[in-house]
Amino acid sequence: MTAAANAADHLELGGCDTVELAREFGTPLYVFDEVTLRAQARRARDAFETRWNNSTLLYATKAYFSPFLADLYRDLELGLDVTSEGELEIARRADFDPARIYLHGNNKTHAEIRCALEMNVEHIVVDNPDEIPIIAALAHGLARSPRLLIRLSPDIDPHTHRYLTTGVADSKFGLGVANGEAERGYRAIARHSNLQVVGLHLHIGSQIFEVQAIVHALERALDLAADWRDRFGFELQELDIGGGWGVAYTPEQQSIPVDDLAENLCAALRAGLDTRALSPKVKLLLEPGRALIARAAVSLYRVGSIKTISAERTYASVDGGMGDNIRPALYGARYTARLANTFNAPTARAYAIAGRYCEQGDVLIDSIKLPTLERGDLLALPNAGAYQLPMASNYNLIPRPAVVLVRAGQARLLRRRETIDDMLACDLNPA
Numbered sequence: 001m002t003a004a005a006n007a008a009d010h011l012e013l014g015g016c017d018t019v020e021l022a023r024e025f026g027t028p029l030y031v032f033d034e035v036t037l038r039a040q041a042r043r044a045r046d047a048f049e050t051r052w053n054n055s056t057l058l059y060a061t062k063a064y065f066s067p068f069l070a071d072l073y074r075d076l077e078l079g080l081d082v083t084s085e086g087e088l089e090i091a092r093r094a095d096f097d098p099a100r101i102y103l104h105g106n107n108k109t110h111a112e113i114r115c116a117l118e119m120n121v122e123h124i125v126v127d128n129p130d131e132i133p134i135i136a137a138l139a140h141g142l143a144r145s146p147r148l149l150i151r152l153s154p155d156i157d158p159h160t161h162r163y164l165t166t167g168v169a170d171s172k173f174g175l176g177v178a179n180g181e182a183e184r185g186y187r188a189i190a191r192h193s194n195l196q197v198v199g200l201h202l203h204i205g206s207q208i209f210e211v212q213a214i215v216h217a218l219e220r221a222l223d224l225a226a227d228w229r230d231r232f233g234f235e236l237q238e239l240d241i242g243g244g245w246g247v248a249y250t251p252e253q254q255s256i257p258v259d260d261l262a263e264n265l266c267a268a269l270r271a272g273l274d275t276r277a278l279s280p281k282v283k284l285l286l287e288p289g290r291a292l293i294a295r296a297a298v299s300l301y302r303v304g305s306i307k308t309i310s311a312e313r314t315y316a317s318v319d320g321g322m323g324d325n326i327r328p329a330l331y332g333a334r335y336t337a338r339l340a341n342t343f344n345a346p347t348a349r350a351y352a353i354a355g356r357y358c359e360q361g362d363v364l365i366d367s368i369k370l371p372t373l374e375r376g377d378l379l380a381l382p383n384a385g386a387y388q389l390p391m392a393s394n395y396n397l398i399p400r401p402a403v404v405l406v407r408a409g410q411a412r413l414l415r416r417r418e419t420i421d422d423m424l425a426c427d428l429n430p431a
């Protein structure tokens with residue numbers, strides 16, 4: 001949101017010259033813009049709160065989490081969808097209200113469940129039948145029983161990438177509606193006097209551009225809630241319809257406008273509850289990750305070797321790649337890029353932007369038209385905030401990048417660059 005070209009024709013973010021940032025903090029560098037971070041969260045929160053009074057926006061921390069983000073989302077009164085002890089620990093250190101934390105995971109460990117219960121995390125989202133007796137045993141004797149949501153696998157295809165599709169019948173996530181798994185889960189939970197099912201959960205995928213798919217999933221959940229009410233006396237108190245809101249990474253795409261999304265989903269929920277004579281007091285939970293954070297960061301890379309293979313094909317290699325951004329190699333994610341040190345220079349030719357890691361598949365952008373590149377140029381890739389840093393690795397024993405936060409001309413380090421000592425700290429040599 002604060003991106004602009006300054007008088008030197010350098011890309012500026014949050015009032016900071018990216019060429020200066022790269023000089024000061026090194027590259028690859030992840031630059032988060034505080035204005036964008038706050039605006040995206042507020043906009044999404046308000047879009048739903050104004051349409052559904054009893055709603056809570058949970059930030060899906062898997063997209064990227066850090067102590068700074070925990071403080072920011074706590075202050076904006078969001079909740080959290082967390083999946084590990086590490087994510088729980090960041091929330092604990094930030095004094096995050098445990099009533100606003102939901103524990104997820106398709107293979108939760110005993111330690112994770114225990115940790116959540118000790119922190120008084122109120123909600124656990126059940127993803128597998130066999131975790132039910134484990135939760136019951138670990139919660140035994142606690143003053144307050146955990147409130148459970150059952151994650152449904154509703155068999156709805158949102159037509160996104162196969163690796164980002166999580167709500168079809170053949171998925172490792174959720175309890176099947178059609179095959180009766182969800183109902184068996186419900187009955188199993190009812191046998192434990194210290195557990196209660198308060199709601200249903202859905203998350204049918206990521207990078208969804210078809211809002212109608214989420215509406216269908218929501219309706220399937222309401223059908224089930226009405227059926228269970230009639231047969232078991234179930235009361236739907238909470239409905240979590242997940243995240244997955246599509247974000248534009250390239251000029252041809254268009255992000256889902258959050259107000260339209262909220263309008264559609266809240267209207268469908270209102271009508272759906274009414275048609276089935278379900279209580280309108282249900283609490284609505286949303287769980288976006290990417291839509292809150294992707295756009296808030298830009299990754300900066302230094303251009304190194306430039307190699308021309310043919311008249312059509314030139315590789316420009318940068319000093320990062322799949323070690324800090326696995327998405328292109330993992331599922332063909334597409335990105336755009338701009339030259340940060342001459343922002344408005346006219347485009348001259350197509351380049352493949354290659355990473356520096358020892359995999360032929362380590363190509364960040366297969367083909368993009370850019371001004372003529374030279375060694376030392378600074379390349380900026382927008383939409384770097386989600387699922388890049390949290391999936392980063394030390395492949396080739398290369399340290400992971402630094403992260404800075406910019407605002408009003410000030411840059412603060414959020415994560416220092418890893419050192420070789422950091423990387424080797426866990427290795428032992430008993431010989």
Ligand code: PLP
Nearest residue numbers: 060203206243244287288289290
């Ligand atoms: N909720 C659950 C259960 C997820 O698994 C995910 C992502 O995989 C999300 C929410 C967030 O998805 P997105 O970042 O696409 O909004």
